[in-house]
Amino acid sequence: MKRRNFIKKAGITGAVLGTTPSIFAQDFSPNSNTKKSTLPIAIATWNFHEATKKAGSLLDKGTSALDAVEQGVMVEEANLKNTTVGNGGAPDRDGNVTLDACIMSPNGNAGSVVYLKNIEHPVSVARKVMEDTPHVMLAGEGALQFAIQNGFKKQNLLTEDSEKAWKEWLKEKEYKPIINIENHDTIGMLCIDKDGDIAGACTTSGLAYKMNGRVGDSPIIGSGLYVDNEVGGAAATGMGEAIMKSVGSFLVVELMRNGRSPQEACKEAIERIVKKNDNHNDFQACFIAINKDGEVGGYSIHDGFSYAKYQDSENENVKCKSYL
Incomplete structure (x- = not known):
């Protein structure tokens, strides 16, 4: 037989x-x-190697994509040398450090906080919003109250170095974004675990010396971050206003749904921003993306953008192609 x-x-x-x-x-x-790429994989905007190292090492141990992506971006939220994310972030024009963050899980759930003060890890508060409330987004005093009720401790996030730089800025009060600095190098991260599930997170202190109350693309689901576990995920960095107007991360995922590779989808999303903004020479916008097969891509308006990638226990920086 x-x-x-x-x-x-x-x-x-x-x-x-x-x-x-x-x-x-x-x-x-x-x-x-x-x-097909070897899973798991962690990628993050810019050269945040310690963040992808943290997330990737957790993924290698079998941690879920959701847990890994949260822990990964928390590395930069706690990094006092990074003045664009979390503790030590550059303040707004009134001297307030206000943080924005969001997180998305493989099941399509999402959480977000905006204009959050005095809490070092806004991404963890966003996850609490996602998992423990019927809402997606909490803002300002409401977000702070919710964080404290859930055991987060208040602390002063304005470091001596950030305060000194802000006071120096007050002498001229001139705001002009610098390409590939933008006064805010947001960290957006995407993880795909060994089971092929995808999660993402995005966290930032926003534009340095922004107007009081300004919120950018980073905590906006579909703009700074979007994940569809059937297709893939995307995250953005750069000038938030331009990214919000194009609902950029959602666009990248939808382009992948329609057959584009992550690289092709990021490129087309940037080209749409360029087409709608005559002043695109004056600002940077960038996307990274990953699909269910583990293919990865990134693209930007200006040269100089890169993303960190952890795969097969190797952590590398990948230089991206650009429109200009």
């Missing part, structure tokens, strides 16, 4: 090979676009 079953199965396999050669004739060499 075993021999008969073996012959039968071999015959079926031979018939399939004979009738549908295209299925088995795909190129699975390292340079093939059809090659």
Whole structure:
């Protein structure tokens, strides 16, 4: 019986090979676009290697994409040398450090906080909003109250260095974004775990010396971040106002749904921003993306953007192509 079953199965396999050669004739060499990547993978905007190292090492141990992405961006929220995210972030024009963050899980759930003061890890508060409330977004005093009620401790986030830079800025009060600095290098992160589930997070202190009350794209679901576990995920960084107007991260995911690779989708999203903004020479906008097969892409308006990538226990910085 075993021999008969073996012959039968071999015959079926031979018939399939004979009738549908295209299925088995795909190129699975390292340079093939059809090659599935090894999971898990963690990617993040810019060169935040410590963040992807943290997330990637957790993924290697079997941690879920959601837990890994939260822990990954928390590295930069606590990094006092990073004046664009979390503790030590550059303040607004009135000297307030206000933080924005969002998180999305593989099941499509999302949480967000905006204009949050005195809490070092806004991404964790956003996750609490996602998991413990019927809402998606909490703002300002309401977000702070919710955080405190859930055990988060208040602390002064304006460091001596950030305060000194703000007081120096007050002498001229001139705001002019610098390409690839933008006064805010947001960290957006996407993780795909060993089961192929995707989660994302985005966190920032926003534009340095912004108007009191300003909120950018980072905590806006669909703009700074979007994940659809059937397709992939995308995250953005750069001039938030331009990204919000294009609902950029959602656009990237929808382009992937319609057959674009992550690289092609990021490129088209940037081209749409360029087309709608005559002043695109004056600001930067960037996207990163990952699909269910583990393919990764990134693209920006100006040269100089890169993303950090952790895969197969290797942490690298990938330079992206740009429109200009």
